[in-house]
Amino acid sequence: MVVYQVYPRSFQDSDGDGVGDLGGVRARLDHLVWLGVDALWLSPIYPSPLADFGYDISDYTDVDPTFGDLAELEALARDAHDRGLRLLMDLVPCHTSIEHPWFREHPDWYIWADEPNNWVSAFGGSAWAPYDGRFYLHSFYPEQPDLDWRNPEVVAAMQDVLRFWLERGADGYRVDAIDRLLKDPDLRDDPPATAPYGLPLTPEQAKLALTNSANAPDTAEALAKIREAVGDAFLVGEVYLPSVRWQPYVDYFDAVFAFELLFAPWDAAVLRAAIEACSRQKRPAWVMSNHDFGRLATRFGPENTRAAAMLLLTLPGPAFLYQGDEIGQGDDTSGESRFDRHGRDRFRHPMQWDASPTGGFTIGHPWLPPVDPAERNVDAQRDDPGSTLTFVRRLIAMRKDLSDDFELLDAADGVVAYRRGTDAVAVNTTSEPRPAPLRGEPRLETAPGAWRGDLLAPHAGAIAGG
Numbered sequence: 001m002v003v004y005q006v007y008p009r010s011f012q013d014s015d016g017d018g019v020g021d022l023g024g025v026r027a028r029l030d031h032l033v034w035l036g037v038d039a040l041w042l043s044p045i046y047p048s049p050l051a052d053f054g055y056d057i058s059d060y061t062d063v064d065p066t067f068g069d070l071a072e073l074e075a076l077a078r079d080a081h082d083r084g085l086r087l088l089m090d091l092v093p094c095h096t097s098i099e100h101p102w103f104r105e106h107p108d109w110y111i112w113a114d115e116p117n118n119w120v121s122a123f124g125g126s127a128w129a130p131y132d133g134r135f136y137l138h139s140f141y142p143e144q145p146d147l148d149w150r151n152p153e154v155v156a157a158m159q160d161v162l163r164f165w166l167e168r169g170a171d172g173y174r175v176d177a178i179d180r181l182l183k184d185p186d187l188r189d190d191p192p193a194t195a196p197y198g199l200p201l202t203p204e205q206a207k208l209a210l211t212n213s214a215n216a217p218d219t220a221e222a223l224a225k226i227r228e229a230v231g232d233a234f235l236v237g238e239v240y241l242p243s244v245r246w247q248p249y250v251d252y253f254d255a256v257f258a259f260e261l262l263f264a265p266w267d268a269a270v271l272r273a274a275i276e277a278c279s280r281q282k283r284p285a286w287v288m289s290n291h292d293f294g295r296l297a298t299r300f301g302p303e304n305t306r307a308a309a310m311l312l313l314t315l316p317g318p319a320f321l322y323q324g325d326e327i328g329q330g331d332d333t334s335g336e337s338r339f340d341r342h343g344r345d346r347f348r349h350p351m352q353w354d355a356s357p358t359g360g361f362t363i364g365h366p367w368l369p370p371v372d373p374a375e376r377n378v379d380a381q382r383d384d385p386g387s388t389l390t391f392v393r394r395l396i397a398m399r400k401d402l403s404d405d406f407e408l409l410d411a412a413d414g415v416v417a418y419r420r421g422t423d424a425v426a427v428n429t430t431s432e433p434r435p436a437p438l439r440g441e442p443r444l445e446t447a448p449g450a451w452r453g454d455l456l457a458p459h460a461g462a463i464a465g466g
């Protein structure tokens with residue numbers, strides 16, 4: 001399936017306060033139906049003091065008034081189902097907001113130490129903050145204390161949360177930062193790193209092996225509790241580990257984000273190696289962009305956006321498309337991050353629906369300005385047969401015809417190619433024409449004539465077969 005990531009603050013505002021909301025998502029569901037995706041993933045919509053823009057939750061079983069209320073969420077689930085779309089919520093099980101009542105009412109639900117060890121936070125600095133004469137653990141911002149998943153009360157409370165949203169119409173969850181669920185119970189220091197981690201880290205993190213501060217050996221027991229609560233609902237895990245370390249996450253989840261692909265530079269050899277490594281494991285969820293790392297057009301260059309979308313959407317298994325990628329929207333380049341201290345505002349500017357100054361996102365003052373609605377927007381691209389939007393829509397339609405039979409093909413330097421049954425896909429990551437191992441008739445090209453006389457044009461991709 002194709003899952004479309006909605007970043008609710010920036011998708012569509014329906015009440016003019018300049019912040020997107022559930023009413024806005026409902027109003028735009030037909031865009032997702034028209035695009036042909038199967039599901040949407042809603043980044044967090046729960047009450048939050050916004051230290052981490054919703055990933056610091058102060059109430060797991062309510063909707064932040066900025067976004068609407070529970071009735072609106074249930075209406076969204078119904079509207080989605082009526083249109084054949086599934087709804088995935090974002091579950092943040094590893095930490096709450098420091099303002100969650102649990103932190104004061106149940107301090108023993110969190111992880112405490114008399115003295116900090118050497119663990120570092122993903123956002124920099126020590127992972128420990130002082131409170132009441134002791135220190136609590138925060139794998140992310142200090143406003144996000146880590147829960148203790150070895151405490152059965154925490155597990156029970158989180159199982160209630162998992163059931164809560166399924167009962168209100170959700171079909172599954174994207175599970176946040178799940179490799180941080182369990183840490184060493186004795187809080188031993190992380191040993192120094194002896195080998196590269198396999199995914200980008202901060203310089204501080206890269207010095208450590210991160211074997212005690214995350215991914216503890218008994219993680220499977222906690223994952224089993226998550227699975228137990230949701231039955232056969234869909235679970236995709238944000239596991240920040242290279243694919244060789246996807247056990248035990250793939251045993252309990254339906255899919256795990258393939259971060260090696262997300263972080264691969266636009267270089268055929270590296271992309272191929274990432275695809276090979278991830279598809280050797282069970283259940284990769286293909287992803288190349290999101291609210292933390294930015295959009296296709298900026299990550300790979302506007303000239304490569306269509307080829308990147310082709311790669312993302314023709315690999316076997318679920319693919320995750322971030323809002324705006326379907327029109328080749330880029331990140332903000334002003335260098336300003338007024339809201340997120342980790343500098344991620346630039347990946348979160350509003351969706352561009354039309355050419356007006358607010359991009360049709362709001363009738364009010366947008367919380368972040370749209371980047372370039374006059375140059376790129378859904379309205380202008382919808383009826384243009386040569387647009388990125390039309391191309392992505394055709395890709396999503398075509399993907400349903402592709403066989404499950406998948407094999408990476410040998411190809412010239414600079415070309416990633418694979419077979420899907422009797423069809424083949426090839427993408428040229430270079431700025432020179434390159435030979436491509438394609439046969440038959442072109443079924444879809446990134447631009448007309450992209451594949452001609454055995455050569456793929458620079459930055460081009462094609463699907464051929466028959």
Ligand code: GLC
Pocket residue numbers: 052055056092140176177238291292
């Ligand atoms: C995940 C989210 C990110 C958040 C972090 C901490 O990586 O995608 O936005 O900051 O978890 O919850």
